[in-house]
Amino acid sequence: DFCCLSDPGAGRYTDDNETSRNSLSCYMTDEEWKSIQDINKCFYKPGKFVPILGYEYHNDAKDPKFGGDRNVYFDSYDAPIFRCCDEGSFTPEQLWEKLQRNNIKAITIPHHTAKSVMLNNINLHNEYYQRLIEIYSSWGNSECKDCERPIIGGANYINHSVQDALARGERLGFVGASDTHSGQPGFTYWVFENRSYRGGLTCAITNELDYEHIFDAMWNRNVYATTGERIILKFHLNNVSMGQEIMITREEEIMLEADVIGTDEIEKVEIIKNGVVIHKAQCNEGKHIKVKFSDNSGTSNGSWSYYYVRVLQKDKAMAWSSPIWVIYNEK
Numbered sequence: 001d002f003c004c005l006s007d008p009g010a011g012r013y014t015d016d017n018e019t020s021r022n023s024l025s026c027y028m029t030d031e032e033w034k035s036i037q038d039i040n041k042c043f044y045k046p047g048k049f050v051p052i053l054g055y056e057y058h059n060d061a062k063d064p065k066f067g068g069d070r071n072v073y074f075d076s077y078d079a080p081i082f083r084c085c086d087e088g089s090f091t092p093e094q095l096w097e098k099l100q101r102n103n104i105k106a107i108t109i110p111h112h113t114a115k116s117v118m119l120n121n122i123n124l125h126n127e128y129y130q131r132l133i134e135i136y137s138s139w140g141n142s143e144c145k146d147c148e149r150p151i152i153g154g155a156n157y158i159n160h161s162v163q164d165a166l167a168r169g170e171r172l173g174f175v176g177a178s179d180t181h182s183g184q185p186g187f188t189y190w191v192f193e194n195r196s197y198r199g200g201l202t203c204a205i206t207n208e209l210d211y212e213h214i215f216d217a218m219w220n221r222n223v224y225a226t227t228g229e230r231i232i233l234k235f236h237l238n239n240v241s242m243g244q245e246i247m248i249t250r251e252e253e254i255m256l257e258a259d260v261i262g263t264d265e266i267e268k269v270e271i272i273k274n275g276v277v278i279h280k281a282q283c284n285e286g287k288h289i290k291v292k293f294s295d296n297s298g299t300s301n302g303s304w305s306y307y308y309v310r311v312l313q314k315d316k317a318m319a320w321s322s323p324i325w326v327i328y329n330e331k
Contacts, residue, residue: 176200
């Protein structure tokens with residue numbers, strides 16, 4: 001197993017002048033960050049348990065220009081923290097510049113993108129650092145309008161959903177998270193107390209359970225998300241795995257294959273292309289289904305398309321593969 005305890009490296013305003021950066025203070029100290037680094041190192045057991053060093057890039061002011069919360073995952077336990085209240089990292093763009101300037105490899109992940117509190121600004125994007133997006137957490141599903149398990153506590157899906165970001169051409173793999181504020185990944189009693197959903201999980205597809213391989217799987221978007229259940233999901237397009245790109249000619253066949261092993265009986269498996277369900281496989285009974293579908297419908301997005309798989313079990317548990325992008329060779 002692996003997880004990231006992403007405490008907020010946050011800033012709050014100390015007076016009424018919300019336009020002054022000098023009024024910002026931080027509520028994670030450098031000493032606390034050093035403690036978090038040391039604790040992660042202490043609990044790292046290759047082959048058994050991999051804690052990922054990270055924090056939540058968050059601003060208490062809830063300024064729309066800030067662009068929403070992001071979880072920052074590092075490839076090393078020794079990486080420094082760049083809070084929004086630190087000089088040179090007041091905004092996501094400055095954060096990305098600072099990471100690049102200091103040669104730090106990290107993934108910045110927008111989360112609960114459609115939740116009314118801290119709505120994500122999909123126009124703020126960095127293709128190098130922003131490689132993943134949280135599709136589900138205990139707050140609900142950010143996939144699209146009219147989705148299963150909609151976000152609780154107020155939501156705005158228009159121009160804030162995962163599908164909206166994908167429609168812009170952003171290459172984003174899918175992760176599931178807890179966000180339970182309890183320090184406990186996965187299923188916790190915090191869910192019952194706040195009448196929310198069960199926390200989500202992320203599966204990283206890799207041969208080794210160590211820091212390097214888990215981080216590489218996330219970096220390469222070779223991951224998928226569930227609503228907390230350990231559903232097994234494989235998805236390929238012309239033998240290319242989820243999270244990747246493939247270049248083809250318009251004359252070539254697109255063969256999509258999914259293999260799902262559920263934790264309960266599977267209700268259906270859907271293949272989504274550019275935000276539209278193009279194939280639905282019903283499962284009358286059983287926890288295992290294989291789906292094979294050839295798509296010859298072309299593209300409405302010009303030179304590229306994206307595909308991903310959505311799984312729904314009869315107990316209403318769900319899973320989403322990361323997308324695969326098809327780039328059409330015009331030569």
